[in-house]
Amino acid sequence: xxxxxxIPPYFYFNTKYCDWFQMLNNEQAGAVxxxxxxxxxxxxxxxxxxxxxxxxxxxxxxxxxxxxxxYHAQCENGKKGGAPKGNKNAAKKKxxxxxxxxxxxxxxxxxxxxxxxxxxxKEDFAISEYLSKSQIASIAACYHILDVDDISDIFDGxxxxxxxxxxxxxxxxxxxxxxxxxxxxxDETFTETFxxxxxxxxxxxxxxxxxxKHFYSKCDLALEAxxxxxxxxxxxxxxxxxxxxxILSARRxxxxxxxxxxxxx
Numbered sequence: 001x002x003x004x005x006x007i008p009p010y011f012y013f014n015t016k017y018c019d020w021f022q023m024l025n026n027e028q029a030g031a032v033x034x035x036x037x038x039x040x041x042x043x044x045x046x047x048x049x050x051x052x053x054x055x056x057x058x059x060x061x062x063x064x065x066x067x068x069x070x071y072h073a074q075c076e077n078g079k080k081g082g083a084p085k086g087n088k089n090a091a092k093k094k095x096x097x098x099x100x101x102x103x104x105x106x107x108x109x110x111x112x113x114x115x116x117x118x119x120x121x122k123e124d125f126a127i128s129e130y131l132s133k134s135q136i137a138s139i140a141a142c143y144h145i146l147d148v149d150d151i152s153d154i155f156d157g158x159x160x161x162x163x164x165x166x167x168x169x170x171x172x173x174x175x176x177x178x179x180x181x182x183x184x185x186x187d188e189t190f191t192e193t194f195x196x197x198x199x200x201x202x203x204x205x206x207x208x209x210x211x212x213k214h215f216y217s218k219c220d221l222a223l224e225a226x227x228x229x230x231x232x233x234x235x236x237x238x239x240x241x242x243x244x245x246x247i248l249s250a251r252r253x254x255x256x257x258x259x260x261x262x263x264x265x
Contacts, residue, residue: 007040007041007042008040008068011040011063011064017056019219019222019250020056020059020219021056022222022246022249022250022253023052023215023218023219023222023246023250024052025242028050028052028053029053031046031050031053032053032056032060034046035053036061036064039057039061039064040064051207051211051215052211052215054206055204055207055215058204062200108140108141108144108197108200111140111141111143111144112136112140112204112205112212113212113220114140114143114149114150115127115136115139115143116136116212116213117213117216118149119149119150119158119159120160123158123159124160125158125159125160130163130164131163131168132168133202133205134202135168135169135172136201136205137198137201137202137204137205138172138175138201139159139171140198140201141179141194141198141201142175142176142194144197145179145182145183145190145193145194145197146179151175154175154178155174159171176194179194180194214238217237218239218243218246218247221237221247222246222247222250222251226251230244233247
């Protein structure tokens with residue numbers, strides 16, 4: 001078995017997954033776990049029809065791929081001898097050369113939500129009629145790099161006004177040029193960071209816009225918009241009874257983490 005095909009003995013389950021799992025029912029969560037087990041064992045992958053489960057799988061696979069690459073690199077370095085144990089300078093140099101742990105999906109997911117729904121909704125802008133999914137991913141990547149929620153501080157007017165008065169292509173090009181000019185290079189160049197971020201956004205946008213909107217509305221109500229009551233959720237949102245139970249359960253666990261821990265013991 002080659003080093004690249006060697007299966008590492010473990011991988012980390014990041015705490016950022018917990019909130020996402022709270023949004024799934026038991027059947028969906030079980031499907032995710034079974035898929036991931038097959039993925040890490042390099043076995044035949046089951047078919048996943050459920051879109052929410054498929055999206056969480058993409059998140060986890062990204063982190064698994066990163067940790068496995070790191071593992072194989074360490075194995076390769078070990079064959080070459082590596083640095084002597086206790087050599088702190090060598091360990092420090094190695095730490096700076098390794099890419100940071102990829103926690104991109106959590107950020108890019110909310111950038112997409114900002115681009116597609118909240119800002120577009122605020123502007124009464126039918127974004128899917130003017131922008132392709134690739135363009136939405138490009139905009140979200142630039143928002144992520146610039147750490148902004150809208151472009152009012154960058155361009156005169158709104159995204160809607162810019163695109164209608166000029167074009168979506170010109171908006172994407174100018175936004176990318178601005179992001180490149182503001183970018184401060186570190187471990188990666190702008191081209192590398194933009195490509196990696198846009199690729200993550202592209203994966204997320206494999207879901208339909210309606211499915212993404214529904215999923216993020218559920219997450220928002222569970223984790224952020226806790227001031228909206230159960231009655232208001234039932235009146236104003238298109239959720240099933242099971243989804244409403246998931247939202248309320250996630251809220252309780254967010255507000256009472258110690259109680260949740262005690263219940264699990």
